[in-house]
Amino acid sequence: MSAPSLFQHLSVIPDFRQSWKVQHQLSDILFLVVCAVICGSEGWDEIEDFGHSKLDFLRQYGDFGGGIPSHDTLARVMALINAEQLQTAFAEWMKACHDVTQGAVVAIDGKTLRGSYCRGKQKGAIHMVSAFSAANGVVLGQVKTAQKSNEITAIPELLKLLNLQGCLVTIDAMGCQKKVAAKVLHKGADYLLAVKDNQPKLMQAFEQAFPMSELIGFEGDAYVTDEKNRGRQETRYHFASEFTQEFQDLSYEWPGLKTVGVVMSFRTEVGRAPEEPTLRYYISSAELSAKKLAEAARQHWFVENKLHWSLDVALREDACKIHRGYAAENLARVRHIALNYLKGETSFKGGIRRKQKKAALDESYLATILAG
Known part of the structure; x- marks a missing residue:
């Protein structure tokens, strides 16, 4: 499982927004959310904070020419992304x-x-x-x-x-x-x-x-x-x-x-x-x-x-109160992507939570996870 492969599949999801209003590419937003969840972020504020602290790292994979979207933008976009298209992209x-x-x-x-x-x-x-x-x-x-x-x-x-x-x-x-x-x-x-x-x-x-x-x-x-x-x-x-x-x-x-x-x-x-x-x-x-x-x-x-135990205990899925639009469904798929990446990385023998914390602290380890 490699980041370029994931980024390629996320890039084919149509952007529902008017092109002349777009400051942040949809694929960048999705990739940011995936990386943030891999590193243990749980809400839009934490995902935004993660993005600001890892902007240089994220630019190695995406454009991020407009910088990091605000938590309000993240919440709005994730609530409106077509859930079935994200579902298909994940399966492909x-x-x-x-x-x-x-x-x-x-x-x-x-x-x-x-x-x-x-x-x-x-x-x-x-x-x-x-x-x-x-x-x-x-x-x-x-x-x-x-x-x-x-x-x-x-x-x-x-x-x-x-x-x-x-x-x-x-x-x-x-x-x-x-x-x-x-x-x-x-x-x-x-x-x-x-x-x-x-x-x-x-x-x-x-x-x-x-x-x-x-x-x-x-x-x-x-x-x-x-x-x-x-x-x-x-x-x-x-x-x-x-x-x-x-x-x-x-x-x-x-x-x-x-x-x-x-x-x-x-x-x-x-x-x-x-x-x-x-x-x-x-x-x-x-x-x-x-x-x-x-x-x-x-x-x-x-x-x-x-699977279910890891989602609840490590990724705290049941504790997530996000339910606006398609956001709950889309975030569930992002957690599955993150969990697949974390389970696929076997060089570090820690559990899911330890891997998340290590990825948040060590960009080289996060890159290793994304390289699959």
């Missing part, structure tokens, strides 16, 4: 600098931006659905929905933006839809979908084919993992099978269905009685072994503990 940038590998897990999941809620303007919090490359820890693309329930319609729109050839796309139960499965296959990928009560026929088939009593003595392909952490122990039994008689009719409804899987989890904590076992069900168009099912199901949760 990731296609150019990130190659997906055969069989790699791409996890799709949503996150609500709590700070984008504005009670006074009767504006609900927006919900971003992201595609996350589990192996590389980077965001490949994202789309906005008005609320979590709209993930069903957002996921196909997100899939359109991505290069997924040969990948295994994992989605939670919200995205367990026939149209979503067909769209994933159309992109040259395989799907692994979690199954819950929103698909009652599938649930009934799983309950009939894999009752608890039979799982305990399961003679097919099985794989066990055991995880201990801070006084808690969780043992997971993974079972994978070709679809059985119970799924025969459903296999015609779900395109490409080849594997059905079950994960049975037992959790115990020190000083507490063991919890009841939990069952999770999966369908997949890939021929998965129980071990591969275990790995893919586990990697799906990377989107929670490696």
Whole structure:
């Protein structure tokens, strides 16, 4: 991931302003915001302050002939930039600098931006659905929905933006839809979908084919993992099978269905009685072994503990109260760009916050991050 590549993709976003009034190029404004967020700036005032202190550095990449825009200009421009065009530019940038590998897990999941809620303007919090490359820890693309329930319609729109050839796309139960499965296959990928009560026929088939009593003595392909952490122990039994008689009719409804899987989890904590076992069900168009099912199901949760956690804890996304126009959505994409850059820099072994602080203090390190 290189700065010239990013700058090139940002430059193609049309400028909505009247040309004779433009003092600061749109690509300069976007690049300034990206660099400032990489270095830990959180609001328009801080981004302006960052720009003034790093003007000579920024001019190595952009024009900045008019100097640094004021915080008011930053707020106004970021609120009016076409969010869909920035969305497309981001996805095209990731296609150019990130190659997906055969069989790699791409996890799709949503996150609500709590700070984008504005009670006074009767504006609900927006919900971003992201595609996350589990192996590389980077965001490949994202789309906005008005609320979590709209993930069903957002996921196909997100899939359109991505290069997924040969990948295994994992989605939670919200995205367990026939149209979503067909769209994933159309992109040259395989799907692994979690199954819950929103698909009652599938649930009934799983309950009939894999009752608890039979799982305990399961003679097919099985794989066990055991995880201990801070006084808690969780043992997971993974079972994978070709679809059985119970799924025969459903296999015609779900395109490409080849594997059905079950994960049975037992959790115990020190000083507490063991919890009841939990069952999770999966369908997949890939021929998965129980071990591969275990790995893919586990990697799906990377989107929670490696993406959403980083956005909230390191980049303080939920604390951001900016909600004017398209600003919340556009800033969410800028955070994804910044996070991709920070995760892509591996010479310094610190966490995201330490990398941000080091980049703010050391321009050579910031240049290293931008060079990717």
